Amino acid sequence: xxxxxxxxxxxxxxxxxxxxxxxxxxxxxxxxxxxxxxxxxxxxxxxxxxxxxxxxxxxxxxxxxxxxxxxxxxxxxxxxxxxxxxxxxxxxxxxxxxxxxxxxxxxxxxxxxxxxxxxxxxxxxxxxxxxxxxxxxxxxxxxxxxxxxxxxxxxxxxxxxxxxxxxxxxxxxxxxxxxxxxxxxxxxxxxxxxxxxxxxxxxxxxxxxxxxxxxxxxxxxxxxxxxxxxxxxxxxxxxxxxxxxxxxxxxxxxxxxxxxxxxxxxxxxxxxxxxxxxxxxxxxxxxxxxxxxxxxxxxxxxxxxxxxxxxxxxxxxxxxxxxxxxxxxxxxxxxxxxxxxxxxxxxxxxxxxxxxxxxxxxxxxxxxxxxxxxxxxxxxxxxxxxxxxxxxxxxxxxxxxxxxxxx
Amino acid sequence: xxxxxxxxxxxxxxxxxxxxxxxxxxxxxxxxxxxxxxxxxxxxxxxxxxxxxxxxxxxxxxxxxxxxxxxxxxxxxxxxxxxxxxxxxxxxxxxxxxxxxxxx
Numbered sequence: 001x002x003x004x005x006x007x008x009x010x011x012x013x014x015x016x017x018x019x020x021x022x023x024x025x026x027x028x029x030x031x032x033x034x035x036x037x038x039x040x041x042x043x044x045x046x047x048x049x050x051x052x053x054x055x056x057x058x059x060x061x062x063x064x065x066x067x068x069x070x071x072x073x074x075x076x077x078x079x080x081x082x083x084x085x086x087x088x089x090x091x092x093x094x095x096x097x098x099x100x101x102x103x104x105x106x107x108x109x110x111x112x113x114x115x116x117x118x119x120x121x122x123x124x125x126x127x128x129x130x131x132x133x134x135x136x137x138x139x140x141x142x143x144x145x146x147x148x149x150x151x152x153x154x155x156x157x158x159x160x161x162x163x164x165x166x167x168x169x170x171x172x173x174x175x176x177x178x179x180x181x182x183x184x185x186x187x188x189x190x191x192x193x194x195x196x197x198x199x200x201x202x203x204x205x206x207x208x209x210x211x212x213x214x215x216x217x218x219x220x221x222x223x224x225x226x227x228x229x230x231x232x233x234x235x236x237x238x239x240x241x242x243x244x245x246x247x248x249x250x251x252x253x254x255x256x257x258x259x260x261x262x263x264x265x266x267x268x269x270x271x272x273x274x275x276x277x278x279x280x281x282x283x284x285x286x287x288x289x290x291x292x293x294x295x296x297x298x299x300x301x302x303x304x305x306x307x308x309x310x311x312x313x314x315x316x317x318x319x320x321x322x323x324x325x326x327x328x329x330x331x332x333x334x335x336x337x338x339x340x341x342x343x344x345x346x347x348x349x350x351x352x353x354x355x356x357x358x359x360x361x362x363x364x365x366x367x368x369x370x371x372x373x374x375x376x377x378x379x380x381x382x383x384x385x386x387x388x389x390x391x392x393x394x395x396x397x398x399x400x401x402x403x404x405x406x407x
Numbered sequence: 408x409x410x411x412x413x414x415x416x417x418x419x420x421x422x423x424x425x426x427x428x429x430x431x432x433x434x435x436x437x438x439x440x441x442x443x444x445x446x447x448x449x450x451x452x453x454x455x456x457x458x459x460x461x462x463x464x465x466x467x468x469x470x471x472x473x474x475x476x477x478x479x480x481x482x483x484x485x486x487x488x489x490x491x492x493x494x495x496x497x498x499x500x501x502x503x504x505x506x507x508x509x510x511x
Contacts, residue, residue: 037437037442038441045437060437061435061437128476128477128479129477129478129495130477134438137437137438138436140435140465141464141468141471141478143468212475233477234477
């Protein structure tokens with residue numbers, strides 16, 4: 001038995017989940033965000049944030065507090081728990097946490113990604129002793145000390161420049177030839193002009209050494225094979241992210257790198273489970289794209305709930321047979337057919353119910369009934385589809401099937 | 408929770424009989440801020456059994472480096488003045504802390 005029941009359960013409180021919460025709660029469906037830490041996601045560990053449209057410069061933790069307030073304003077709730085399973089029961093999903101269980105009509109998976117561990121000797125041993133993946137967490141320790149940054153993507157260079165506000169020097173270990181970085185040109189230009197930034201090219205970290213805390217970083221030149229030592233007290237790894245989807249592998253479809261496969265509507269392969277943000281396959285992983293996903297998923301989820309509930313009430317839960325006519329206003333012939341069908345169905349009032357479904361406003365149901373073109377008439381009896389007529393719909397043929405259903 | 412600094416660390420931690428938990432945190436560290444309420448809750452639950460202390464790393468950088476703490480969040484557990492457990496970063500979770508403290 002579930003502890004809680006909601007229309008929309010959002011797993012993960014990063015920007016994607018929070019945007020879904022804002023859109024979901026604002027459309028008046030009951031919404032909860034479940035986050036194992038504090039809401040905010042990866043961006044809450046970034047102090048310098050300057051690429052969200054309309055927000056030229058802000059700090060991650062501060063900005064995300066505003067997102068929480070925004071979601072709460074419309075009635076979204078936040079619960080601290082770590083989700084370990086989602087059980088698909090068809091009409092409902094049971095979202096299982098370590099402390100609570102949530103029953104949901106729709107689930108949005110917004111689990112994000114975490115920093116990739118390179119796995120070099122000493123990396124694990126010196127975690128919290130100089131090895132870090134979070135500049136805002138640990139930068140203060142390295143005031144007037146020398147640090148190393150591994151990686152050359154946007155995150156590596158942005159966080160590296162943030163570290164120059166504290167450290168004496170920031171040496172960046174770059175895999176590529178001199179002058180080549182993976183980050184965007186504007187960051188590259190700024191970084192090359194920063195006197196505290198130093199560069200080691202064509203290289204990778206070989207090992208991290210120290211006595212209790214880090215004091216040496218061994219660097220290997222991948223072209224010459226030569227190994228050299230750098231004196232440093234901090235090593236910050238920014239070598240990409242991995243999606244936090246291990247627990248989802250038997251629940252929804254993932255690609256071979258662990259990213260969730262979802263379509264343009266953020267739908268996964270399981271009906272009623274949506275995926276947003278950095279954990280899904282996509283071209284660009286940014287706050288702005290995660291937020292866009294969240295808006296799409298919550299809107300799709302809201303439609304899902306209303307369409308499903310409407311269809312259940314009008315068609316599936318009926319005691320008598322139901323004739324469903326799929327139509328839409330762009331095809332006047334389908335409207336004309338409805339008028340004639342309605343007239344014919346008058347004779348069966350009380351014995352057979354007649355329902356019209358606009359395919360434009362009910363994409364899901366139309367797809368679920370496999371409506372490829374209109375008009376299409378589908379016959380239901382006691383919640384199950386029992387017959388259908390596709391495209392060439394004649395009133396006489398429908399009446400014949402109605403009679404057959406009643407005999 | 409007792410606020411520690413370089414002047415009282417030894418007296419409040421190393422010279423104490425029985426278990427002492429030290430939470431190294433900073434207001435700039437988001438995971439620390441996420442963890443701190445759970446630790447404060449534990450402090451209430453285990454009052455009289457375990458002594459709970461915290462170190463604001465931002466104001467006590469030298470003390471942190473002396474205690475070889477260069478990353479946050481870090482939770483240290485001492486027993487009879489000896490450090491017996493250290494949980495850092497992803498390992499510094501409420502569940503892990505509970506599990507370690509249950510051993511006393």
